[in-house]
Amino acid sequence: MTERKEIRIAGLGGQGVVLAGALLGEAAVKQDLYAAGSNSYGAQARGGGARSDLVLDVKEIDFPHVEHPDLLVAMSQGAYDLYVAGVAGGGMVLFDSGLVTPQAPHDRYGADVTALSLNELGNRQVANVIWVGLIVGATGWWDESVAAQAMAEFVPERFLELNKKALALGLDMGRAWGEA
Amino acid sequence: MARSMEKYLRPEVVTTPFCPGCGHGVLMGSLLRAIDQLGVDMDQTVFVSGIGCAAWIPSPNFAADTLHTLHGRAVAFASGVKKANPDLKVIVVSGDGDLASIGGNHLIHAARRNLDLTVICANNMIYGMTGGQMAPTTPQGHLTATSVKGNPYRPFDLVKLVKGAGAPYVARGAVVRPYELIGYLKKAITSTDFSFVEVMSPCPTQYGRRNKYDSPGAMYDRLGELCGSFSDASCPLPEGALPLGEFNHD
Amino acid sequence: MPLSKVSNPVQAGRRYLSGNDAAAEGAIAAGCRFYGGYPITPSSEIMEYMSRELEERGGAFLQMEDEIASISAVVGASWTGAKAMTATSGPGVSLMQECLGYAAFTETPVVVVDVQRAGPCTGQATKVGSGDIMAVKWGSHGDYQVVALSPWSVQEMFSLTIEAFNLSERLRVPAFLLAEEATGHLRERVDMPETVEIYTRDYEPGQPPFGADDPAGIPSMPSFGDGEKLLVTGSTHDQWGFRKTEGPAFHDALVRRLSQKVLSRKNEICRHDGYHLDDAELVVVAYGFTARSALSAVRAARSAGIKAGLLRLITIWPFDNELISRVAEGAKGFLVPEMNLGQVDGLVRAYAGATPVRSLTQVNGSTISPAGILAALKEMS
Numbered sequence: 001m002t003e004r005k006e007i008r009i010a011g012l013g014g015q016g017v018v019l020a021g022a023l024l025g026e027a028a029v030k031q032d033l034y035a036a037g038s039n040s041y042g043a044q045a046r047g048g049g050a051r052s053d054l055v056l057d058v059k060e061i062d063f064p065h066v067e068h069p070d071l072l073v074a075m076s077q078g079a080y081d082l083y084v085a086g087v088a089g090g091g092m093v094l095f096d097s098g099l100v101t102p103q104a105p106h107d108r109y110g111a112d113v114t115a116l117s118l119n120e121l122g123n124r125q126v127a128n129v130i131w132v133g134l135i136v137g138a139t140g141w142w143d144e145s146v147a148a149q150a151m152a153e154f155v156p157e158r159f160l161e162l163n164k165k166a167l168a169l170g171l172d173m174g175r176a177w178g179e180a
Numbered sequence: 181m182a183r184s185m186e187k188y189l190r191p192e193v194v195t196t197p198f199c200p201g202c203g204h205g206v207l208m209g210s211l212l213r214a215i216d217q218l219g220v221d222m223d224q225t226v227f228v229s230g231i232g233c234a235a236w237i238p239s240p241n242f243a244a245d246t247l248h249t250l251h252g253r254a255v256a257f258a259s260g261v262k263k264a265n266p267d268l269k270v271i272v273v274s275g276d277g278d279l280a281s282i283g284g285n286h287l288i289h290a291a292r293r294n295l296d297l298t299v300i301c302a303n304n305m306i307y308g309m310t311g312g313q314m315a316p317t318t319p320q321g322h323l324t325a326t327s328v329k330g331n332p333y334r335p336f337d338l339v340k341l342v343k344g345a346g347a348p349y350v351a352r353g354a355v356v357r358p359y360e361l362i363g364y365l366k367k368a369i370t371s372t373d374f375s376f377v378e379v380m381s382p383c384p385t386q387y388g389r390r391n392k393y394d395s396p397g398a399m400y401d402r403l404g405e406l407c408g409s410f411s412d413a414s415c416p417l418p419e420g421a422l423p424l425g426e427f428n429h430d
Numbered sequence: 431m432p433l434s435k436v437s438n439p440v441q442a443g444r445r446y447l448s449g450n451d452a453a454a455e456g457a458i459a460a461g462c463r464f465y466g467g468y469p470i471t472p473s474s475e476i477m478e479y480m481s482r483e484l485e486e487r488g489g490a491f492l493q494m495e496d497e498i499a500s501i502s503a504v505v506g507a508s509w510t511g512a513k514a515m516t517a518t519s520g521p522g523v524s525l526m527q528e529c530l531g532y533a534a535f536t537e538t539p540v541v542v543v544d545v546q547r548a549g550p551c552t553g554q555a556t557k558v559g560s561g562d563i564m565a566v567k568w569g570s571h572g573d574y575q576v577v578a579l580s581p582w583s584v585q586e587m588f589s590l591t592i593e594a595f596n597l598s599e600r601l602r603v604p605a606f607l608l609a610e611e612a613t614g615h616l617r618e619r620v621d622m623p624e625t626v627e628i629y630t631r632d633y634e635p636g637q638p639p640f641g642a643d644d645p646a647g648i649p650s651m652p653s654f655g656d657g658e659k660l661l662v663t664g665s666t667h668d669q670w671g672f673r674k675t676e677g678p679a680f681h682d683a684l685v686r687r688l689s690q691k692v693l694s695r696k697n698e699i700c701r702h703d704g705y706h707l708d709d710a711e712l713v714v715v716a717y718g719f720t721a722r723s724a725l726s727a728v729r730a731a732r733s734a735g736i737k738a739g740l741l742r743l744i745t746i747w748p749f750d751n752e753l754i755s756r757v758a759e760g761a762k763g764f765l766v767p768e769m770n771l772g773q774v775d776g777l778v779r780a781y782a783g784a785t786p787v788r789s790l791t792q793v794n795g796s797t798i799s800p801a802g803i804l805a806a807l808k809e810m811s
Binding site for chain 2: 491503508662673
């Protein structure tokens with residue numbers, strides 16, 4: 001990563017959107033990038049739409065809010081519909097293919113992450129960590145080992161193994177997207 | 181006031197600010213006697229008061245740290261003092277309008293929180309300093325500057341209010357019974373819980389004149405009648421009676 | 431000097447932290463030993479942090495029944511010698527105003543973090559605003575001065591909270607951190623220092639606690655329990671605290687000294703920074719979060735060949751009028767973007783001389799975008 005990147009992760013309250021954003025911000029700072037994160041806040045974050053925005057840069061960040069994301073992660077149809085038009089030219093859109101019906105040109109990077117989490121890992125709650133893996137793998141903006149370290153600090157110890165598997169699963173799929 | 185109490189007063193203070201016949205002088209003397217008998221260290225005691233005649237009992241008179249605060253807020257200020265330095269003894273002295281009307285919410289929450297505060301409420305049943313307006317403690321039907329046809333509302337029973345809010349020590353005394361009052365004050369000051377003493381203290385200037393008392397003496401006589409001992413629960417209380425004592429057990 | 435360098439009691443080093451948590455850590459680093467507060471969006475995280483940490487570190491925490499009680503408890507605690515604070519938002523600031531006047535009049539150091547939201551009234555409780563600029567200065571009745579600092583980053587939520595404590599303790603005035611929701615809830619990279627400089631209250635035993643011969647003097651501040659038999663009152667008082675409610679000279683001298691002790695030290699208190707100001711023809715005067723939008727816009731304007739600069743006000747109160755006059759001399763125009771209907775704009779106009787001033791206001795609950803400021807600069811150029 002050499003220049004400012006804007007990332008927007010959006011979905012529904014309860015999908016772990018805020019935690020995913022915080023984890024990615026923490027990982028960025030661990031590798032000495034500048035990071036600034038903001039979340040949707042208030043009643044929305046509890047059941048309605050949830051949003052976590054993150055700005056990364058190699059130099060000090062002046063305006064810290066996301067305006068035209070270079071990466072949009074849409075975990076719900078509502079989030080996709082609301083934010084896809086604002087994506088920067090050349091920006092990437094990842095979406096949950098079980099929950100989102102995409103439209104061209106942003107219809108390429110879909111994964112049924114919710115089902116994957118439930119079927120592969122037996123737990124719907126780690127879908128957001130699969131997403132973290134997907135984001136890190138697809139963009140190459142983070143050091144994978146630092147992301148793993150940040151993840152370990154964020155999740156309770158008894159769920160660490162499960163989350164490691166989730167992160168690895170996401171990374172594998174994400175890398176494939178990144179190379180595509 | 182007796183010369184023996186002078187050591188508790190600032191040397192700069194030569195007169196009290198109270199009107200002739202005001203009960204607050206007796207309360208002031210009773211409080212100092214309680215302090216004297218307990219051997220309270222005045223250098224480690226903070227007196228907190230609000231706004232009104234009763235707030236002037238400690239400030240500026242007492243030779244101790246005194247915090248003369250805003251109208252109604254004495255108990256909230258006192259809570260901060262006590263919590264920040266639990267080694268200090270914190271005694272609030274203020275009036276019924278200050279503590280029970282504008283400051284009523286602070287009073288009940290402090291009782292609930294049960295910090296070690298002693299709150300002494302001089303109850304003259306009226307707003308004295310501002311000219312005799314109706315207080316939350318004015319008896320129904322009584323005359324004030326804002327109830328010239330008689331107070332249409334019921335007064336608070338402050339001991340029930342504060343007890344209901346959880347205060348472990350609650351007492352009512354009266355300046356016509358100073359020795360009992362000193363006893364209540366000593367218990368309240370000694371208590372390590374939130375303690376509350378309501379002190380019936382006549383205001384001849386604003387209350388007595390409006391309610392047809394011929395003299396301060398007549399007010400004291402009537403207060404004495406209303407403050408009789410009503411220990412026999414089966415005995416019906418006279419109208420307007422003010423049962424004195426400690427109210428710690430149901 | 432009672433300003434001393436001490437080891438930072440919170441985790442030093444590079445961290446990813448929210449603004450509200452950083453303000454709480456700044457308070458702890460500054461030596462705060464009492465927090466009294468009442469929950470209110472968007473400041474509550476500060477109170478939650480203090481409830482977890484303060485008692486562990488030898489301080490005291492009280493959740494009060496309302497904001498009036500909160501600031502009252504803070505003033506009471508401050509007189510025990512404890513550095514004391516609260517945090518709130520606009521509605522809470524409104525409720526605290528009478529007691530803020532008491533703190534100013536009794537010269538009680540208190541720190542209030544105001545994480546501003548979109549007002550007036552309940553407004554949009556979770557959305558950003560910057561409408562309390564005038565309220566914190568003029569909200570209580572009568573004439574008095576306060577200090578108010580405006581952080582633009584999570585780093586400054588930490589460092590300016592410490593500075594608010596230092597100034598409050600030194601000047602014996604209420605000091606505000608005029609934060610905004612967007613900064614309180616921003617998470618950002620911060621570099622926490624190994625050491626911090628903190629001010630220890632001046633106390634000379636036996637000296638009058640409420641006045642000096644110097645008409646701009648800051649008196650010694652004893653604490654309850656020092657044996658000084660303090661007389662603290664919100665009535666007009668002499669230098670020992672005796673009520674002086676008659677006699678015009680006492681009131682006049684006291685009210686003037688309380689203002690002068692702050693205004694006469696304006697040069698030591700007021701801080702600002704500047705970007706591209708040397709040859710700037712158009713100067714954006716901004717503060718808080720909006721200054722970040724402005725910096726982005728100024729950089730874009732420079733790329734577009736517009737000679738724009740940014741004057742960022744870090745201290746809002748006392749207002750640095752001489753700074754505005756000085757910058758006005760070299761400028762062809764001022765632009766003042768604000769998340770209110772032009773509160774600092776009026777101050778800039780008052781001291782801009784002949785330099786034209788344009789106000790850019792936004793009160794829709796969201797931050798002003800760099801594009802909006804850039805568009806205004808293009809129109810002005």
